[in-house]
Amino acid sequence: MAEDFPFEISPMFEGERIRKNDMYVELAGPKSVGFELVRASEMDNVEDGKFTLIGPDISEMEEGGRYPFAMIYKIAGELVEEDLESIVERRNHDFQNYVQGLMHLNQRYDVWVRISKEAVGKGMTSFESIAKAIMMLFKNELPFIEKVEAIYITDKDEIEKRLDEAKEIYKSRDDRTRNLHDEDVDTFYGCTLCQSFAPSNVCVITPDRVSLCGAINWFDGRAAAKVDPEGPQFAIPKGDVIDDMSGEYTGVNEIAKTLSSGEYDRIKLHSFFEYPHTSCGCFEVVGFYIPEVDGIGWVDRDFPGTAPNGLPFSTMAGQTGGGKQVVGFLGIGINYFRSPKFIQADGGWNRVVWMPKNLKDRVISDIPADIVDKIATEEDVSDLESLKTFLNEKNHPVVDRWESEEEEIIEEVAEKTTATTMPQMQSTMPMNFPTMPQMTGEGGGVKIILKNAKVSVDKIIIKKND
């Protein structure tokens, strides 16, 4: 490295841990206070390379002690803007870990730093050398930073005084982040962690659509793909918009084709009925179409009972999973309920008729106020009949659909057409198993097992095939 520091600097030291016995001091961490903060500032307000320390320096600290610790960096440059703050702040973690004898964990007001005895022995006796090294790395590695200034604080009162302000800044950043939508980015992320058991599953993660397991959001995908582009999470260039409303993009369709080995070539991210997202097996919630009320119910993994259609989560999950597009069922992560694009191609919340109470309570603040009381739970209804009554009483938006459909049917009957009014219906009946694994061809016998099925037919003719 260019300047003379009393320590080595290299990415090689990134995984280095400092054990309690080898530690000279511990700074911030779970048993103390502290924070790290990067602020974008005006060029005139930043004195490049300046370091200020408020509180005792390393040399004034007791060996084996624990001290509060805050790091503030003011950055400036023509291209520096507020939105870059959190990205630059993340790099403080990397750069501090490049320093031999320094361990940096976590972020924001959870930072946790240790300095080794060995490093102090070799001359790391002042925070100034550390801050200068970090500032050098900031400018070398992030060239848009033209000026940088560092303020380190080890004085508890001073840290506590500034902590509230820092928390305000983190909060406003988070609010901005939550406002990021599909249309604001040009890259989505894919995840293949589930392909081990759902080989044709294509999990597409966008700002408005969390992974089906609920664990990976767009930012997680971005972070993982950056570290290991060949890993289980990877970038999907969004491509051109085919349809905004249903969320269809050329880039997603291409990757769908590749990842599903050609089984699917279209995915509409915010659609329930048409080219829906595939469902792996990890999804937290499964949505199911209820033809009798032309609405959609949702049931989560933790709900032990049966949905109004008479089926429990496990049965529907079994039919939905395996990496297929199963029209009439859709696996999702719970956070997708919070998405402003939640099945918007099919009416969004206005199409939701039933959810378990616990699940509803969990996302209640994200349900539009005019619909929230119209969505039934197991406390309101127990079967399709009572659901229908409930929806009617509450004047749920789907009720309007019933009337218009009835009119359509009448018209069509009058015209003596054979067209069906609800093409989805046939393919969404619960007994429509995507495959029939129970069927065995051995020995010429056929065994068909129908579970939880209600079958009513006028006539069945079975003929021997000669």
Added chain:
Amino acid sequence: MTRTIAITGKGGTGKTAITALLIRHLASSNQEILAIDADPDTNLPETLGCEVERTIGDMKEFMMTERDNLPPDVNKESIFESKIYEILNEMPKYDLIVMGRPEGSGCYCYINNLLRGIMDKMVENYDMVIMDTEAGLEHFSRKIIRNVDDLIVVTDGSRRGLRTAERIRELVKELETNVGNIYVIANKVTDETRETIKQTAEDLGLTLIGLVPADEMIVDRDLKGMPLFDLPDESIAVTEVNKIAERLGL
């Protein structure tokens, strides 16, 4: 290079006692030691004489439940890593981490994927990793721990016990974990059982690396719920485990 030793066996064979005594032996060296309790029964801390409040399982649950409350763009790996270090018990002679409770009903693919990366980095910081693990080897099959230099199966010396060792050997072949050597330690051995155990092990083609005699001191301490880590050197089990450690080149 880190050397990883895993100790497994059926419940009740005394694998945790053997693990504790191996750690006791290693603690006299200047090596950096990480002890991992990968048995959901979690007896190792007590056997070593330290208190563990929280486990990796707890931290996995934390990540699952807090997931949607964390700032959307935080680096979850970095938070999870910090949480894992928070529960690392830093004892004077070794560090101890406990795997703990089994997973809940949700999907842990992503969390486990993060955990693999964190454990890979963590393990590199030690000269020696020694883990007490249940016979099903779940953490290996999940590849939370990827490479094992020596897998030691502790058995009570009965034919059935040695059959377990044989099954574990078969199981290892099916896992994608790299296992260097498989050894067997017979525990609670008496003069009457000694020769039969040797013969059975030979018949099954198992490498018997030691026969630890039944030790009154251990029985006594187990009854009183006292740790084994500070057993005196005179303990006959300690003497034998120290010999085994030497045979293993520890």
